[in-house]
Amino acid sequence: MITLHHLNNSRSQRIIWLLEEIGIDYKIEFYERHPVTIRAPQALKDVHPLGKSPVISDDQTGITLAESGAIIEYLVHNYAPQLKPNSDSPMYWQYQYWMHFSEGSLMPPMLISLVFTQLQKAPMPFFIKPVAKMLSEKTMANFVSPNIKALLGFIENHLSQNTWFCGNELSGADFQMSFPLEAAVARGIINESLPHTLKYVKTFQARKAYQAGLEKGGEYDYA
Ligand SMILES: N[C@@H](CCC(=O)N[C@@H](CS)C(=O)NCC(=O)O)C(=O)O
Structure with missing residues (x-):
């Protein structure tokens, strides 16, 4: 099962859209921005040292991955190859x-x-x-x-x-x-x-x- 570590009002929303579009089972762990500094909470640093969202963890592979682009590549590669053009096409x-x-x-x-x-x-x-x-x-x-x-x-x-x-x-x-x-x-x-x-x-x-x-x-x- 994929877990998405999701910060409110953040780039992580695009990963939820992708997960919904793929239609796999996933769960969301919610993190709230500080109301004044709008920084992510310390708890996100326990998931990934940079403490930024999005981060996913996949308990099937044991992989924890940050950076939206890498996460999209991971999800497309493993669960939705139709969302990426063939490597021999322009x-x-x-x-x-x-x-x-x-x-x-x-x-x-x-x-x-x-x-x-x-x-x-x-x-x-x-x-x-x-x-x-x-x-x-x-x-x-x-x-x-x-x-x-x-x-x-x-x-x-x-x-x-x-x-x-x-x-x-x-x-x-x-x-x-x-x-x-x-x-x-x-x-x-x-x-x-x-x-x-x-x-x-x-x-x-x-x-x-x-x-x-x-x-x-x-x-x-x-x-
Ligand atoms: N390039 C990274 C940027 C990640 C990033 O900066 N996320 C912001 C949310 S949009 C964040 O976690 N900010 C909270 C903080 O820096 O404390 C990505 O695309 O995942």
Whole structure:
């Protein structure tokens, strides 16, 4: 049996969607973020030293695995090989590309943007505030926002020609890409100006398995 160590409001939701889509038996161990720091609790460090979610453990193989991409690969390899293109097809490299792109290229500037937004709201001495504001606005305008815009434009172009990230078939890459895209929709970064991406997010969120996963996962702000 697979156990998913699930932190509320986190990337782990995409693993619940995948587990629901595959239809295997699994159980969820719930962990709650600290209400102020929004960090994961210490208990998650007892499961994996980095204390981040998602983590799965499989009592059949004795394997405990962190990192969404590795978890998706593990679940697809063992339980749903149909969700990965054959290694001799060109789609296989599309699959690899988007599996890596999600956390490797898209998440870092999104995270920096979130940090700067939080920084502007953070309590600090009044004379520091204008400096912090100027620094974060300049970094956002010169570096982060253009980067995010280029990445989202690139995705929009891809989704204008493909139903899913690997052509016409749902694959592991869609689960991996789902979190940054739905978080960007929830934050208003993706809107009607990116119609294909918006439609893509609404399409996967409407799937029965996704909805079942939402019910099981508890609090989630990005759907
Ligand atoms: N690249 C990792 C990132 C894992 C990660 O940062 N998870 C966040 C939730 S979205 C977390 O556990 N944060 C709590 C903390 O850092 O205390 C993955 O895709 O699994």
